[in-house]
Amino acid sequence: MNRLSSRASAKVNLTLRVLGKRAGGYHDLVSLVAFADVGDEVAFIPGGRLDLDLMGPNAAAAGAKSANLVLIAARALAERVNGLKLGRFELTKHLPVGAGLGGGSSDAAAALRLLATANDLKIEDPRILAAAGETGADVTVCLQQKARLVSGVGERLLPPLRLPPLPAVIVFPGVQLATKEVFETHDESGLESLSGSFADHPESGAIPLERGKLIAFLNTQTNDLTRSAHQLTPAITTVDERLYRTAGVRLVRMSGSGSSVFALYDDMALAEKAATEIRAEHSDWWVSATTLR
Numbered sequence: 001m002n003r004l005s006s007r008a009s010a011k012v013n014l015t016l017r018v019l020g021k022r023a024g025g026y027h028d029l030v031s032l033v034a035f036a037d038v039g040d041e042v043a044f045i046p047g048g049r050l051d052l053d054l055m056g057p058n059a060a061a062a063g064a065k066s067a068n069l070v071l072i073a074a075r076a077l078a079e080r081v082n083g084l085k086l087g088r089f090e091l092t093k094h095l096p097v098g099a100g101l102g103g104g105s106s107d108a109a110a111a112l113r114l115l116a117t118a119n120d121l122k123i124e125d126p127r128i129l130a131a132a133g134e135t136g137a138d139v140t141v142c143l144q145q146k147a148r149l150v151s152g153v154g155e156r157l158l159p160p161l162r163l164p165p166l167p168a169v170i171v172f173p174g175v176q177l178a179t180k181e182v183f184e185t186h187d188e189s190g191l192e193s194l195s196g197s198f199a200d201h202p203e204s205g206a207i208p209l210e211r212g213k214l215i216a217f218l219n220t221q222t223n224d225l226t227r228s229a230h231q232l233t234p235a236i237t238t239v240d241e242r243l244y245r246t247a248g249v250r251l252v253r254m255s256g257s258g259s260s261v262f263a264l265y266d267d268m269a270l271a272e273k274a275a276t277e278i279r280a281e282h283s284d285w286w287v288s289a290t291t292l293r
Contacts, residue, residue: 004044011105012035027153032147033150034166035142035293042107043114054093058096062091062093069107084115096260098176105135108136108142128143168290170262171261243274246263268291
Protein backbone atom coordinates (compact mmCIF):
# COMPACT_ATOMS: atom_id res chain seq x y z
CA MET A 1 0.00 0.00 0.00
CA ASN A 2 1.24 3.49 -0.82
CA ARG A 3 1.94 6.31 1.59
CA LEU A 4 -1.26 7.65 3.19
CA SER A 5 -1.67 11.17 4.56
CA SER A 6 -4.16 13.27 6.50
CA ARG A 7 -4.30 16.80 7.85
CA ALA A 8 -4.63 17.13 11.61
CA SER A 9 -6.62 20.36 11.83
CA ALA A 10 -6.39 22.77 14.74
CA LYS A 11 -9.33 22.44 17.13
CA VAL A 12 -10.87 25.71 18.33
CA ASN A 13 -13.30 26.02 21.23
CA LEU A 14 -15.82 28.63 20.11
CA THR A 15 -17.43 28.31 23.56
CA LEU A 16 -16.33 26.46 26.68
CA ARG A 17 -18.27 25.97 29.91
CA VAL A 18 -16.77 24.25 32.94
CA LEU A 19 -19.61 22.43 34.69
CA GLY A 20 -17.71 20.88 37.57
CA LYS A 21 -14.89 18.62 38.68
CA ARG A 22 -15.05 14.84 38.80
CA ALA A 23 -13.52 12.72 41.56
CA GLY A 24 -10.69 11.57 39.28
CA GLY A 25 -9.56 15.12 38.58
CA TYR A 26 -11.19 15.52 35.17
CA HIS A 27 -13.77 18.24 34.56
CA ASP A 28 -17.22 18.06 33.02
CA LEU A 29 -17.41 20.50 30.13
CA VAL A 30 -19.74 21.73 27.42
CA SER A 31 -18.07 23.22 24.36
CA LEU A 32 -18.94 24.20 20.81
CA VAL A 33 -15.93 22.98 18.85
CA ALA A 34 -14.88 23.94 15.31
CA PHE A 35 -11.86 23.07 13.19
CA ALA A 36 -9.49 25.31 11.26
CA ASP A 37 -8.11 24.97 7.75
CA VAL A 38 -4.61 25.06 9.28
CA GLY A 39 -3.01 22.09 11.01
CA ASP A 40 -0.29 19.47 11.16
CA GLU A 41 0.28 16.83 8.50
CA VAL A 42 0.36 13.14 9.41
CA ALA A 43 1.52 10.49 6.94
CA PHE A 44 1.60 6.71 7.31
CA ILE A 45 3.67 4.14 5.46
CA PRO A 46 2.16 0.70 6.21
CA GLY A 47 4.44 -2.24 6.91
CA GLY A 48 7.22 -2.93 9.39
CA ARG A 49 7.40 -1.96 13.03
CA LEU A 50 5.63 0.98 14.57
CA ASP A 51 7.75 4.14 14.37
CA LEU A 52 7.44 7.91 14.13
CA ASP A 53 9.50 10.58 12.36
CA LEU A 54 9.02 14.15 13.60
CA MET A 55 9.66 17.12 11.34
CA GLY A 56 8.41 20.63 10.65
CA PRO A 57 8.88 24.06 12.24
CA ASN A 58 7.54 23.01 15.66
CA ALA A 59 8.95 19.48 15.83
CA ALA A 60 11.56 20.41 18.43
CA ALA A 61 8.85 21.52 20.86
CA ALA A 62 6.85 18.29 20.49
CA GLY A 63 8.76 16.49 23.24
CA ALA A 64 9.99 12.92 23.43
CA LYS A 65 8.95 10.70 20.55
CA SER A 66 8.01 7.87 22.90
CA ALA A 67 5.40 10.10 24.58
CA ASN A 68 3.86 11.36 21.34
CA LEU A 69 0.12 10.80 21.12
CA VAL A 70 0.45 9.40 17.59
CA LEU A 71 2.31 6.38 18.92
CA ILE A 72 0.14 6.13 22.03
CA ALA A 73 -3.01 6.05 19.87
CA ALA A 74 -1.53 3.45 17.53
CA ARG A 75 -0.54 1.20 20.44
CA ALA A 76 -3.99 1.60 22.01
CA LEU A 77 -5.63 0.45 18.77
CA ALA A 78 -3.16 -2.43 18.32
CA GLU A 79 -4.16 -3.73 21.75
CA ARG A 80 -7.77 -3.94 20.55
CA VAL A 81 -7.36 -5.18 16.96
CA ASN A 82 -5.59 -8.48 16.49
CA GLY A 83 -3.09 -8.40 13.65
CA LEU A 84 -3.40 -4.63 13.15
CA LYS A 85 -1.16 -3.54 10.28
CA LEU A 86 1.28 -0.99 11.68
CA GLY A 87 4.14 0.94 10.09
CA ARG A 88 5.93 4.27 10.15
CA PHE A 89 4.26 7.61 10.79
CA GLU A 90 5.62 10.97 9.68
CA LEU A 91 4.37 13.97 11.65
CA THR A 92 5.03 17.43 10.21
CA LYS A 93 4.40 19.74 13.13
CA HIS A 94 3.07 23.14 11.99
CA LEU A 95 0.86 23.92 14.99
CA PRO A 96 2.46 25.35 18.13
CA VAL A 97 2.67 23.04 21.14
CA GLY A 98 0.80 23.85 24.36
CA ALA A 99 -1.34 26.44 22.62
CA GLY A 100 -4.87 25.25 23.37
CA LEU A 101 -5.44 24.18 19.76
CA GLY A 102 -5.64 20.44 20.36
CA GLY A 103 -2.65 19.74 18.14
CA GLY A 104 -1.53 16.55 19.85
CA SER A 105 -5.09 15.23 20.03
CA SER A 106 -5.68 16.02 16.36
CA ASP A 107 -2.41 14.29 15.44
CA ALA A 108 -3.52 11.17 17.34
CA ALA A 109 -6.93 11.25 15.64
CA ALA A 110 -5.26 11.53 12.23
CA ALA A 111 -3.10 8.49 13.07
CA LEU A 112 -6.23 6.52 13.93
CA ARG A 113 -7.91 7.60 10.68
CA LEU A 114 -4.87 6.42 8.70
CA LEU A 115 -4.74 3.12 10.55
CA ALA A 116 -8.43 2.66 9.85
CA THR A 117 -7.86 3.18 6.12
CA ALA A 118 -4.87 0.84 6.03
CA ASN A 119 -6.76 -1.87 7.90
CA ASP A 120 -10.20 -1.50 6.28
CA LEU A 121 -11.81 -0.32 9.51
CA LYS A 122 -14.64 2.20 9.81
CA ILE A 123 -13.88 5.30 11.82
CA GLU A 124 -17.01 4.55 13.90
CA ASP A 125 -15.59 1.15 14.89
CA PRO A 126 -15.97 0.85 18.69
CA ARG A 127 -12.34 -0.21 18.96
CA ILE A 128 -11.19 3.02 17.32
CA LEU A 129 -13.45 5.07 19.58
CA ALA A 130 -12.10 3.23 22.62
CA ALA A 131 -8.50 3.82 21.52
CA ALA A 132 -9.26 7.51 20.98
CA GLY A 133 -10.83 7.86 24.43
CA GLU A 134 -7.90 6.12 26.09
CA THR A 135 -5.39 8.34 24.30
CA GLY A 136 -6.87 11.65 25.38
CA ALA A 137 -10.08 13.50 26.19
CA ASP A 138 -10.06 15.55 22.96
CA VAL A 139 -9.06 12.79 20.54
CA THR A 140 -12.61 11.50 19.95
CA VAL A 141 -13.98 14.83 18.69
CA CYS A 142 -10.95 15.20 16.40
CA LEU A 143 -11.63 11.90 14.60
CA GLN A 144 -14.11 13.41 12.15
CA GLN A 145 -12.97 17.05 12.44
CA LYS A 146 -16.55 18.34 12.30
CA ALA A 147 -18.06 21.19 14.29
CA ARG A 148 -20.32 20.00 17.10
CA LEU A 149 -21.17 20.31 20.75
CA VAL A 150 -19.13 18.08 23.05
CA SER A 151 -19.74 17.38 26.71
CA GLY A 152 -18.57 15.23 29.59
CA VAL A 153 -14.77 15.18 29.50
CA GLY A 154 -15.01 15.28 25.72
CA GLU A 155 -16.37 11.80 25.12
CA ARG A 156 -20.02 12.74 24.51
CA LEU A 157 -20.50 14.09 20.99
CA LEU A 158 -23.67 15.58 19.62
CA PRO A 159 -24.38 15.31 15.86
CA PRO A 160 -22.21 17.50 13.61
CA LEU A 161 -23.32 21.06 12.89
CA ARG A 162 -23.00 22.68 9.47
CA LEU A 163 -21.53 25.96 10.65
CA PRO A 164 -20.96 28.71 8.08
CA PRO A 165 -17.29 29.26 7.23
CA LEU A 166 -15.87 31.69 9.80
CA PRO A 167 -12.90 33.79 8.62
CA ALA A 168 -10.50 33.98 11.54
CA VAL A 169 -7.06 34.86 12.82
CA ILE A 170 -5.41 32.63 15.42
CA VAL A 171 -2.54 34.05 17.48
CA PHE A 172 -0.24 32.13 19.82
CA PRO A 173 2.10 34.45 21.76
CA GLY A 174 4.70 31.74 22.34
CA VAL A 175 3.82 31.14 26.00
CA GLN A 176 2.77 27.55 26.71
CA LEU A 177 0.13 26.94 29.34
CA ALA A 178 -0.28 23.59 31.05
CA THR A 179 -3.94 22.55 30.91
CA LYS A 180 -3.75 21.08 34.40
CA GLU A 181 -2.46 24.34 35.87
CA VAL A 182 -5.18 26.40 34.16
CA PHE A 183 -7.92 24.13 35.52
CA GLU A 184 -6.38 24.15 39.00
CA THR A 185 -6.31 27.94 38.99
CA HIS A 186 -9.92 27.96 37.81
CA ASP A 187 -10.95 25.58 40.62
CA GLU A 188 -9.13 27.62 43.25
CA SER A 189 -10.77 30.87 42.12
CA GLY A 190 -14.30 29.61 42.71
CA LEU A 191 -15.52 32.03 40.05
CA GLU A 192 -18.85 31.50 38.34
CA SER A 193 -19.25 31.30 34.59
CA LEU A 194 -18.91 34.55 32.68
CA SER A 195 -22.13 33.80 30.78
CA GLY A 196 -24.63 32.68 33.38
CA SER A 197 -25.39 29.33 34.91
CA PHE A 198 -22.91 26.60 34.10
CA ALA A 199 -25.72 24.36 32.85
CA ASP A 200 -27.27 26.99 30.55
CA HIS A 201 -25.20 26.32 27.42
CA PRO A 202 -27.68 26.20 24.52
CA GLU A 203 -28.32 22.88 22.83
CA SER A 204 -27.40 22.28 19.19
CA GLY A 205 -30.84 23.24 17.90
CA ALA A 206 -30.54 26.69 19.48
CA ILE A 207 -27.26 27.55 17.75
CA PRO A 208 -27.90 29.76 14.68
CA LEU A 209 -26.20 28.63 11.47
CA GLU A 210 -26.11 31.96 9.60
CA ARG A 211 -22.75 33.72 10.03
CA GLY A 212 -23.97 37.06 11.39
CA LYS A 213 -26.41 35.47 13.81
CA LEU A 214 -23.85 32.85 14.85
CA ILE A 215 -21.25 35.48 15.69
CA ALA A 216 -23.85 37.47 17.63
CA PHE A 217 -24.72 34.28 19.52
CA LEU A 218 -21.06 33.56 20.27
CA ASN A 219 -20.72 37.03 21.76
CA THR A 220 -23.29 36.00 24.39
CA GLN A 221 -21.15 32.99 25.36
CA THR A 222 -17.68 32.59 26.87
CA ASN A 223 -14.68 30.44 27.62
CA ASP A 224 -14.82 29.86 31.38
CA LEU A 225 -11.07 29.28 31.58
CA THR A 226 -10.26 32.77 30.31
CA ARG A 227 -9.78 34.46 33.67
CA SER A 228 -7.54 31.74 35.10
CA ALA A 229 -5.40 31.73 31.95
CA HIS A 230 -5.10 35.52 31.99
CA GLN A 231 -4.06 35.27 35.64
CA LEU A 232 -1.25 32.87 34.71
CA THR A 233 0.14 34.86 31.79
CA PRO A 234 -0.33 38.51 30.78
CA ALA A 235 0.60 37.57 27.20
CA ILE A 236 -3.01 36.57 26.55
CA THR A 237 -4.20 40.04 27.55
CA THR A 238 -1.67 41.55 25.15
CA VAL A 239 -2.96 39.38 22.29
CA ASP A 240 -6.59 40.17 23.15
CA GLU A 241 -5.93 43.90 23.08
CA ARG A 242 -4.10 43.73 19.75
CA LEU A 243 -6.81 41.67 18.07
CA TYR A 244 -9.52 44.01 19.34
CA ARG A 245 -7.74 46.85 17.50
CA THR A 246 -7.90 45.11 14.12
CA ALA A 247 -10.35 46.42 11.53
CA GLY A 248 -13.67 44.60 11.28
CA VAL A 249 -13.15 42.27 14.22
CA ARG A 250 -16.40 40.68 15.42
CA LEU A 251 -15.26 38.43 18.29
CA VAL A 252 -12.06 37.81 20.27
CA ARG A 253 -11.77 34.73 22.49
CA MET A 254 -9.21 32.33 23.92
CA SER A 255 -9.33 28.73 22.68
CA GLY A 256 -9.25 25.79 25.08
CA SER A 257 -7.02 26.39 28.08
CA GLY A 258 -4.91 28.89 26.11
CA SER A 259 -2.76 30.60 25.35
CA SER A 260 -3.94 30.89 21.73
CA VAL A 261 -6.56 33.53 21.00
CA PHE A 262 -8.76 33.68 17.91
CA ALA A 263 -10.67 36.53 16.31
CA LEU A 264 -13.57 36.30 13.87
CA TYR A 265 -14.24 38.53 10.85
CA ASP A 266 -16.88 38.85 8.14
CA ASP A 267 -14.50 37.99 5.30
CA MET A 268 -11.03 36.57 4.66
CA ALA A 269 -9.66 39.86 3.35
CA LEU A 270 -10.11 41.42 6.80
CA ALA A 271 -8.62 38.35 8.50
CA GLU A 272 -5.58 38.32 6.23
CA LYS A 273 -5.05 42.06 6.70
CA ALA A 274 -5.16 41.65 10.47
CA ALA A 275 -2.75 38.70 10.37
CA THR A 276 -0.30 40.62 8.18
CA GLU A 277 -0.30 43.60 10.54
CA ILE A 278 0.22 41.47 13.64
CA ARG A 279 3.04 39.42 12.07
CA ALA A 280 4.84 42.65 11.15
CA GLU A 281 4.64 43.87 14.75
CA HIS A 282 5.28 40.57 16.55
CA SER A 283 7.63 38.32 14.62
CA ASP A 284 7.91 36.03 17.69
CA TRP A 285 4.17 35.23 17.66
CA TRP A 286 2.60 32.39 15.68
CA VAL A 287 -0.12 33.98 13.55
CA SER A 288 -2.45 32.31 11.06
CA ALA A 289 -5.31 33.62 8.97
CA THR A 290 -7.64 30.69 8.45
CA THR A 291 -11.26 29.58 8.23
CA LEU A 292 -13.10 27.81 11.04
CA ARG A 293 -15.80 25.32 10.07
